Each structure stands twice: as C-alpha cells, then as structure tokens.
Amino acid sequence: MNTPPPWGKKKKPVGPEEFLADLIQKIRDHFEEQKNKERGGGEPPPQDSSKPDKERNLFAAAGKIAAVVAALILLRGIFSSFYTINPGEQGIVLRFGKYARTAGPGLNFKIPYMEDMIRVDVENVRKEEFGLRKTAKSNSDESESLMLTGDKNVIEVAWTVQYKVGDPVKFLFKISDVKQAVRDNSETVIRRIVGNMDFDYVLGNRAMLARIARQELQRDLNRLEDGIDKSEEKHGVEIVTLQLLDITPTDEVKPAFNEVNEADQDMKRLVNEAEEQYNRVIPKARGSAKQLVEEAHGYAVQRLNDAKGETARFKAIAAEYEKAKEVTRQRMYLETMQTVLPQVKQLYVMDKPVLPFLNLNAAGGSVSPAFLSPAQENQSK
Structure with missing residues (x-):
C-alpha cells in the first residue's frame, strides 16, 4: 500500500490543457455552489485543503500565459507596423478594410492591427495570348481564333494583348478579375471589328485593325471601372499594345486561298513589270518627241534665216548687176566655177x-x- 510522503504530494507542472480543464471545472463548481445556496438544501460538499493552492497555481499560470501572449501580440504589432515597398511597386493601405492611402517605394509605417497593406506591381507588363495553340505558358484556345467576316467567310485570327497597372486602387477594387475582363473584352472587340469587315480587307489592313481594336478595348475597360469613358483620367488597366499575329483562312479553304493568293501575286508582278516597262519607254519616247520638235523648230528658224540671207544677198547682187552687168556676170561666173571645179x-x-x-x-x-x-x-x- 502506497502511503503519501509526510511533506505532502509533489506538485507537477501544469500544462495549458490541464489549466483549461481545471478552469472549466472551477467554473462548474462555482455555479453548483450558487444553485445549492439558492435551494437551501444539503450541506456544501467538503472542500479539499489543497484547493486554494491549486487555484493560486492556476491563476499564476494564467497570468504567465497572458503575459506571454501579450508580449507576442506587442512584438508582432511592432514588427508588422514597418514594411518596405520595392521599386516598381506601390502599397495600397486599407484601414479597417477601406482604402486609406497609397505608399510609395521605400520604408513605410502602418498602424498595427488596424491597417493592412496590399502590394501592386505597377511596372510589370502583363500579357494575354489569343488564338495560339495551348501550351504550358499559354491559356489560349484554338476555338477563340475562329471568326466570321462581314462577307460570311471564316478565318482564324491570333493576337496578343499587353497591359499594365495604371491606377493601383482602381486595378484592385474596380474590376474583380482583371485577367478575365481583359480576355473577354478583347475577344469581343476583335470579333466585332472582324465581323464588320470583308475577308480581303481584314487580310490587307492588319496594322490599322490592331490600332482600332486597342482603342476600343481601352474604352470598354474604362467603362467597366467608372461606367463612362473618362479618357483624361488614369485608369486601372492601361493597354500597352494589341498586336494581330496571324490572320489565315481555315484548313478547309487554305488550298483555294493559296491559289487565289498566288494569282493575286502574279497579277501584282505583271502590273509592276508593266509599270516598269511604261516608266522606261514612255519617258524616253516623250524625250525623243520633244527632241524632234525642238530640232524641227531649230531647222525652221535656220531655213528662215537662210532664206532671208539669200534674199538679201540676191537683192544686193541685183543692185550691183544693174550698175555693171558685164562685170557682175563675169564675177558670178568665176565664183560659180570656183565652187564647182574643186569637185570635178x-x-x-x-x-x-x-x-x-x-x-x-x-x-x-x-x-x-x-x-x-x-x-x-x-x-x-
């Protein structure tokens, strides 16, 4: 038979679970005593002599635990009140869940347990791809590239959208899912533009259609944020570029399309060759015609001047002939012989x-x- 030592039972360390169990039991005993006093029946149960010591131990342990918890809460509040924003980021500070301010890069302070901070990368350019083959890095689907043109032709359009954060507050709170909003509105805009254009026009005006699609996509996203398009304000999503990567017909009509494309290229080649021949021959012919006209004008002036000279000379000879006929006749004969004889x-x-x-x-x-x-x-x- 085990007899307790004379110095009493050895106290064991009280753990958190034992402390909670004893505390709950003490509360129960207190309420039972109150009920018994109100009924006035029976005598209170005998109390253990070691109960005061146990209660003092429980309260001491509770005080230690409360002090430790309070210290941890205080240290956590101190350490969490200071934070650093990296370059290219902005911190959105919320006080009790409501926007309070925007923190810039560097060391910043917030009120612990009252304010929260959300980091937003405002420099990184995000990218969404459409109509490409689905890979580990791309969430695009081939079905989204099939579109119907205004002249009832089916084509495949692949494009990419690059965007960044403009206003971080609007980026976080105005649109619930920015990525899905960009994808849905981008597909809507491209389908609307392609559906209003003919097949040949879409193929030949890729750059212009991309520029129009970027403007319309930005306007639609602005309306999601504010309900109206305020172009002068800074919006949560800023479209950087929208590029049409590939516009091709479907596989079923690709052979016929290639033949048409080859015929069109041959036609353009022949037209270019004809224009080259035209530019080489026509200017030369025009130059030759102008040269002949100028020569004819020069020849006419020369003949006219010669005729005028001959007329003047004949008049001078006739005047001299009237003065001395024999001498003039002899002189003319000699001049003629002088011209003719060297040729005989x-x-x-x-x-x-x-x-x-x-x-x-x-x-x-x-x-x-x-x-x-x-x-x-x-x-x-």
Whole structure:
C-alpha cells in the first residue's frame, strides 16, 4: 500500500490543457455552489485543503500565459507596423478594410492591427495570348481564333494583348478579375471589328485593325471601372499594345486561298513589270518627241534665216548687176566655177567639139555605146 510522503504530494507542472480543464471545472463548481445556496438544501460538499493552492497555481499560470501572449501580440504589432515597398511597386493601405492611402517605394509605417497593406506591381507588363495553340505558358484556345467576316467567310485570327497597372486602387477594387475582363473584352472587340469587315480587307489592313481594336478595348475597360469613358483620367488597366499575329483562312479553304493568293501575286508582278516597262519607254519616247520638235523648230528658224540671207544677198547682187552687168556676170561666173571645179575629178579643155563623143570617164578610153552609130554597134558586136 502506497502511503503519501509526510511533506505532502509533489506538485507537477501544469500544462495549458490541464489549466483549461481545471478552469472549466472551477467554473462548474462555482455555479453548483450558487444553485445549492439558492435551494437551501444539503450541506456544501467538503472542500479539499489543497484547493486554494491549486487555484493560486492556476491563476499564476494564467497570468504567465497572458503575459506571454501579450508580449507576442506587442512584438508582432511592432514588427508588422514597418514594411518596405520595392521599386516598381506601390502599397495600397486599407484601414479597417477601406482604402486609406497609397505608399510609395521605400520604408513605410502602418498602424498595427488596424491597417493592412496590399502590394501592386505597377511596372510589370502583363500579357494575354489569343488564338495560339495551348501550351504550358499559354491559356489560349484554338476555338477563340475562329471568326466570321462581314462577307460570311471564316478565318482564324491570333493576337496578343499587353497591359499594365495604371491606377493601383482602381486595378484592385474596380474590376474583380482583371485577367478575365481583359480576355473577354478583347475577344469581343476583335470579333466585332472582324465581323464588320470583308475577308480581303481584314487580310490587307492588319496594322490599322490592331490600332482600332486597342482603342476600343481601352474604352470598354474604362467603362467597366467608372461606367463612362473618362479618357483624361488614369485608369486601372492601361493597354500597352494589341498586336494581330496571324490572320489565315481555315484548313478547309487554305488550298483555294493559296491559289487565289498566288494569282493575286502574279497579277501584282505583271502590273509592276508593266509599270516598269511604261516608266522606261514612255519617258524616253516623250524625250525623243520633244527632241524632234525642238530640232524641227531649230531647222525652221535656220531655213528662215537662210532664206532671208539669200534674199538679201540676191537683192544686193541685183543692185550691183544693174550698175555693171558685164562685170557682175563675169564675177558670178568665176565664183560659180570656183565652187564647182574643186569637185570635178577630170577636166578636159577642147577648142572644137569632137565627134563622136568619147566616154572619157570609161576605162581604156573606150567609146560609150550611147554615142555609137548603128553600124559601129554591129561592128563592136
């Protein structure tokens, strides 16, 4: 039989679970005593002599735990009241869940247990892809690229949207799901634009359609934030670029489309060759025609001046001829001979005419048949 030691039972350390159990039991005993006093029946149960010591231990342990908890709460509040915002970020401070202020990069302070802070990256450019093959980095689906043009043709359109945070407060609280809003509104805008255009126009005006789609997408997102488009204000989502990557027909009509495209390229090539030939020949012909016209004008002026000169010279000679006919006639004869004689190869001077005329230019000095009599022609034969 185990007998307790004379110095009493050894006290064991009280843990948190034992402390809570004893505290609950003490509360129950207190309420039972109050009920018994109100009924006036029976005597209170005998109390253990060690109960005061146990209560003092419980209260001491509770005080220690409360002090530790209070110290932890205080340290946590002190450490959480200071925070650092990195470059390219902004901190949105909420006081009891309501927007209070925006904190810039650097070390900042907030009231502990009253204010919360949300970091927003305002420099990073976010990207959404549409109509591309689904990969680990892309959430796009092939079905979203199929669109119907204004002339009832089906094409596949692939595009990307890049956006960043403009106003971090509006970015957080004006639109619940920014990523989904960008995807839905972007697809709506592209389908609306393509549906109002013809097939050939969409294929040939990619840059212009991308610019129009970017403006309309920004306007739609602005209306989601404020209900109206206030272009002068800074909005939560700022569209950086919208680029149409690929616009192609579906696989079923690609062979026919390729043939049409090749024919169109051949037509453009022939047109370019014709324009090249035109630019090479027509200016040259125009230059030659202008040259001939200028030469004709020059020739006309020359002939006119020559005629005027000859007329003046003839008038001068006629005037001199009237003054001295023999002298003028002789001078004209000599001037004519001076011009003609240098061009003559052979010169014969004869006092009397010679019959028959000899063809002096013929080889061997033979008589030309043109000057022979019929008898002489028979002899020669």
